[in-house]
Amino acid sequence: MVNPILVELTRGGVVESRHRGALAVVDGRGRIIEAAGDVDAPIFPRSAVKAIQALPLVESGAADTYGFGEREIALACASHGGEEGHVELAAAMLGRAGLSEVDLECGTHWPLFDAAARDLARTDRAPSQLHNNCSGKHAGFLCTCACAGDDPRGYIGKGHAAQERVRLALEEVTGARHDPAAAGTDGCSIPTYAVPLCALAHGFARMATGEALAPARAQAARRILSACMAHPWLTSGTGRADVALMQADPGRIFTKTGAEGVFCAALPEQGLGLAVKIDDGAGRAAEAAIAAALSRHVARPEAREALGHVARHGLSNWKAIAVGEVRAVSSLS
Amino acid sequence: MVNPILVELTRGGVVESRHRGALAVVDGRGRIIEAAGDVDAPIFPRSAVKAIQALPLVESGAADTYGFGEREIALACASHGGEEGHVELAAAMLGRAGLSEVDLECGTHWPLFDAAARDLARTDRAPSQLHNNCSGKHAGFLCTCACAGDDPRGYIGKGHAAQERVRLALEEVTGARHDPAAAGTDGCSIPTYAVPLCALAHGFARMATGEALAPARAQAARRILSACMAHPWLTSGTGRADVALMQADPGRIFTKTGAEGVFCAALPEQGLGLAVKIDDGAGRAAEAAIAAALSRHVARPEAREALGHVARHGLSNWKAIAVGEVRAVSSLS
8 A cells, every 4th residue: 555645845836755654533432533544554653652651750650759840741751952941951850859861871962953052062062861852751761760769770671660661551542562572772762662553643532532541541641741732842842843733722732743754643622633654754744744634623713724834834945035835735635 | 656665764673664766777878777666757856967067167168267176176066064175165166266255146054064063153153155065066157157257146047147058058968858937946046947857867877978968068077077076075075975975986986966855876987877866855765775776787896885885774873772774675676
């Protein structure tokens, strides 16, 4: 099965590039409301499931033990830009549990947000593991270990209690078996499991509705999504699509991007979960496709319009001359 | 027609992303030696045709008037990384014709090579138009205008003598009509024309063989390709695929990348031109696909092996853990 074209890029009226992919919109009971392409093929969700991976942090009581509010929980779900505010909050989270940057095992990279990388260079600093876009999630893993009394060393490993908690949460919420033998290693070194796209969408519908989840888990899920919706910048960063998407209807849209063209979302009021995977891994296409899908299900016309600007927007060159556009194809029909 | 998968990306043994595209290998007479996908569909070559766009600089005598050697001609064909050596040479080229950075109309962006961008920031400098990856090409346009006595202002425009010279060279070499009405605007603001992929490959076979070109043009083409093959770093930059590809068989392989997943190449000894367009615009796939195609036509086993490392290579994460690979699919069969 060849997936359909979900997003096109034009230049001077000619289609220059095309992105194929699959898209699923699912309700809390697992009913497929909308589907395009092969939604049963397993895909790696990568960072798009960080909100589900944060369930143990909240459910275990670790978040309350260390006094984490919405901001800390939002950062625990983040693929952040490595900006000052992200880095400081990640360090503060670790500090509350008596830990620090040296306990992280996510690795170091220059901030994803270019201007933040240049700011570091301008002041003659080098990046640390706190600048890794996953440092908030890893701070959450470490704090959960500290609270549970687990030895945090090796917390990124497939057999470690931290990753077992995450795997069990993912399995229950998505309803898809997460076979450790079929796992890959994520950019930040934790296991990532390929699951069907429709299971991912179902997982986010469950996160939003609590359907078939125990009350404590349903409450933790609501608390996590609310935290991210209240602080979209903390879960992503300056100029990122997650900010534009969540601000299109504040408090009513949850979204989370993942590497290699994955985007997940939830509409709590509609009780829907959404998931997109672009075959070729392009983030630019995933954000346009999820925006178009969200725009078909939101209630408010202003939200629909704001999402439309992400689903279809102009492209300009280095002299700010308009050269073409990125457009979700299904949003045109 | 759906183009075939040319490149796959794996993670932990699972194929995570796929890139479809078209590929053509053509000889000087226009005979198709190898083809995959739709090689007749028009595509924008973008920067992949800079060597053809540099023909007027050499043919007009401007290059000789200003004493340009291989290094300057290589930079006139470059999509460079904005590194110190690129920027200084572009400035020197302009200086020989009594021009400077202010005459450029390519626009300003931070260097493509991240470390060069951070070096600028570290020393509290901002980028100029000289850091634009196309500044060498634009210096070539301006020097050609200066030598011909054309008013250089507006040299990026569709009707300007500079762009007319370029369009006529492209039309003759590729054998494809370049209709100004069907042009798009490139990243550096000059016109770019969509032409069939097989015409692009044919164009590079002609650049390599001189087939059906007037002697002066054939000689200029040879001089341009030789200059790029002698100075691959000047036509691209640190860590770039063009360097690895041209160094796989020094002096025997010419390559040039273009935005949105285009890669062109020539094998002068075999008299072949090659062109790849990845449907989704991914550079990572274009470089693997062209490497695989080149490896099927080079003579020396060492060259085949070196190209194989670009066609198929491991991927590691922020902690240098092996997580998967990028691999050209056709190179496996």
